[in-house]
Amino acid sequence: MRHAVRYWSRALIVPFVSMTLVVYPFPTFAATSFSLSEIAKFGGASRQLPAFALDPKDVTPLGARDTAWRLAYDYPADRYDRDALIDSLDYDSERAFEFMRDAIRFDPYRGVLRGSDGALGAQAGNAIDRALLLKDVLDDMGFESRLVYGTLPDDAARRLLTASVAKPAAGATKPLSGARLDIARAAATAYDWLVDAVADDSIGKSVAGAKIADVKDHAWVQVREGSKWVDMDPSFPDAEIGASFTKPESYATEPVVEDQYSIDITVVAESLQGGELQEDVVLEYQADTVKAEQASIFLHFRPYGAGQGRALAEALGPGAQWVPVIRVDEETTKGKRIPGIVTTPEQMTEGKKFFYGTESRVTAALYVDVRVTRPDGEVNEERRVLFDRVPSGSRDNADIDADDLLGLRMHDGKPIAYQEVHQVLVSNGGINPRTAWADAGFAAWAPERLKELNDDEMTTEQSLWALGRLQAIYPVISEGFAIPALNDLPGTRFFVGAPRVFIMTLTMLEKDEDIVSEQSIDLLLDDVQFVSVDGSATEIAQRKRWYGVLQSALETSSIASTAAAIGADPTTVISAFNDIGVEAVVLKSVDELSDALAYPSRLVDDLEAGRAVVHAANYDQAVETWWTISPDDGATKAMLAPSLGGGSRRIGGGPRNGGVYQVYPDGSSTRVNPGQPRPSPQPKKKPPGGCKKGGGTEMTTLLCNVSIFAVASAVLIGFVVVMLVTFAIVMVQEYIRANPD
Structure with missing residues (x-):
């Protein structure tokens, strides 16, 4: 753990600095620090983002810290x-x-x-x-x-x-009105693309508000x-x-x-033994939404026996069992052992066979279930897949062998999935921007303070504190931009009406003196509601679609800026948002699936649930990204969230041949390119760069084999994009307040 703390101290200081630049309500700052005269295109003819000219004083540690504190303490x-x-x-x-x-x-x-x-x-x-x-x-x-x-x-x-809804909503931006913000303009283009694909008369038939x-x-x-x-x-x-x-x-x-609204976080492990799959709950946590929103909630894993016989656990390597641990502020709750081991019997050494037995249970999948229960008893729940080794379609088989399971991505002899740290962030519509600014200022100073401590004395809580402060800014950005941008329709107002739950994941791995960083942002549960006294169902459905497009626009813009910051080609960003401008294919039932294409299991699930699916007609073999649209209320979501080419993503049932790499049980892999014929499993080869690819989870941004300095710089540039959007909204709010008529 102390090594991880040292790496995180190096890794987090620049992202903390960058976070302080997200929101700034003063015109002079924007006028002197950014130039919007040049437009940088990426991902398609209609994709545009501004080029930036940063003011150096605002990206130095002390300058950023002072900026954040000034923002915090100038806030009324x-x-x-x-x-x-x-x-x-x-x-x-x-x-x-x-x-x-x-x-x-x-x-x-x-x-x-x-x-x-x-x-x-x-x-x-x-x-x-x-x-x-x-x-x-x-x-x-x-x-x-x-x-x-x-x-x-x-x-x-x-x-x-x-x-x-009697008062006009402050800070609203008009959907589809030729917005001056480049991100909003790109979102409007994506919106038009979806409108052309799915006629408006097919949605909004059963929109229900407050x-x-x-x-x-x-x-x-x-x-x-x-x-x-x-x-x-x-x-x-x-x-x-x-x-x-x-x-x-x-x-x-x-x-x-x-x-009260209750929030339940459950870690579920699926194991295989004797050809049968079995699910076990290994950790449970429950809180009301007010406490959960104010708490710092982290989930991570440790080898079973760590602290007691830890040497034995580490010596057992990939065969060791693991335990989930949840930390809420400074209170720690350890779960049960995850049933099974990650090594199949065929891969065991004789020593491990003796210790575990040749018929041992093998861990097949690991999930995090998040459930929100409302006061009226209604439940909103979603499952986050941490890893899934069961091949697509195999769960329907009566019998599965251990050697059928897919391999896990490993690092230093341990599964990468067990080396991830997940933060659960709860948004209830009442997040205070002032708190985020203050935390940013203190977080910019925190790594300097942490360096003064003895590494041996560094606690997990100390290391996670700074990480939590960085990631807490994302719900603030989402609530400050995407939701207010819906409120231009007279007599209608959108608002956060139930808990929204983000899962933020960070993996920091040492590789040849560099830090390999994997980061993800997953808006797992979303609940934006509306109240309307005279808005038509179609108008409201249009704004629900607009909201989904805006969320994807923010994510894709940040990821594209990340790519540019580390010297990667922004057009390599994999995102449904980047498919705009390409002829669309609309699917409304599983009967319309083409035999010539491979479809992710999650896409099939969307169709079976009654949602329309829209994807670009640029795939020859496997569909990579798509949009879902509810025909009832127009609710729209991009699947999957943007990712930077360099790692494959798990879609529902696990890794598949539509990703960047297919990983095999022995740890080798084969390159798989969307839009090209699938290669045969042979020859197998290691991924380039010494970083094993494959796996990952939905909504994952994978930055692999990149120095942490480049990653941190990328985060800085990505946040600047969001800052421009938020700044413009603040300006609109101030104008409306100053000119109520």
Whole structure:
């Protein structure tokens, strides 16, 4: 671990510096630091991104740190800190009520999603979260208060939904309006490509937004004045102290458990023994969304027996069993042993056969399941594949032999999948940009401080802290750009209505004095909802499609900038977003699949689930990337997320011949190029550069056999792209605020 810490200290300092440049709300900075006069094309005739001219003072460690801290401390304190808010309200309960009514928007979701601090950070919340914030403010002012629960009548609930979209959404950008931002312009081109492929009349037939039932469960605050309890319900624009909109049904000092969103993270191992596959849960973690959003959650793996007989575990090498470990802040929970070993019986030495037995269970697959349960009992869940050795289609067979399993990518005698660190980031629509800026400033300084510590004394928590600060910026970027860009339709507003869960993965491997870095960003669970009083189903479906395209535009732009920063050809970026401009093939059922092409199992799953599939007609043998579109509500997603050519990706059921490399059980591999006839398994050869390719997971950016300096520089350039977008949105927000008419 101490070696990993030393490498991470080297690896993270420049990405930390780059992160501080993501958002900057001052025009002078953008005017002096960036030049948009040149346009760099990549990935197709319609793909355009700006060329950049960086100001050197803002990319030096001290300059970036100071920039981040200045951003953090110039951010209005009363927008994130309750104490500062109370001071600005002069400890006046009436002003506290008016602030909640006039400054905190109403979002029509159910239950406790953001909590008090999240509602303040987002400047928005539903009735319960707004009541929690008002109660906390009143309590901190010294008043005695309590929560009140009731049920709104239908007419009041309908009026509340209407009021939630009465104000124009600040910072909105018009979809498809010739946006000045280059990323938005490229996204608009991709949007047009999809519109041409799938007619608008085929979507939006059953779009469902926030309903009366979502806001009937109501909450407000009562404050004691003498012997009386006085109602404070700021739900409506014309609300006044002393008035309530329904009868009290119950009282509480804390939110009830039934109102919480729960998040479950489960590690599931699949093993093979005697020709049968079996799944076992090896680790479970559960939290409510408010706690999960505020926590640092990491998942990693250690050899079984590490700390006790560790030498034995390491001596057993690839045959050793492993244990999942989850760290939440500084609390560690160790799971059960992962059943099976990663070495097949045919590959075992005699010593390992003696220790494990020739009929031992073999680990076939490893998954992370993330499940969000809403207060109404509805579940949103997704599975992240860490590795899957079962060949596509083999799970349907009655009998599978161990020697049928695919090989694992190995490094230093151990599976790379067990050397990854995964951070789980929960976004609830209330992430505070100020916190991200402050963390960026401290993180830029952290590696210098960590170097002063003795390597032998370095703790895992210390090393993961800085990593977590870097990765926490991605949800902020997503919430700050892609979601506000939907809010141009009068009478309609989009918002985060349930937890969104990101899984961020980093693998740092030493190879010939260099650091091999593998990084991924996976928006595993997404839940952007809307409320509309007069928007048509087709218009709303168009914006759902626009949102999916924008997310892919951000990712692809960052990856292309990464490629340019390390000297790679940006046109080698593999992305569904880069397929725009190529004739589209539209699939709406499995019966339309061509016998001449190979399709990933995940694509087939999409068709069976009723989603339309669109892919470019530039594949001769195997389809690599595609888009899914829900015919009901227009929800759009790019599959897979962008990746830099240099490693294959796992699609649903595992590695396949559509990737860059096919890895064999003995660790050798064969080059596989999309659009060309598939090569035979012979001759096998090692991948170039000494870095074993193959495997990976969906939504993976693989930067293999690249020095960490190049990787860090690439991250810097990628973040700059996002900064330009966010800066422009901030400028629009300030303009709208200054010119409300």
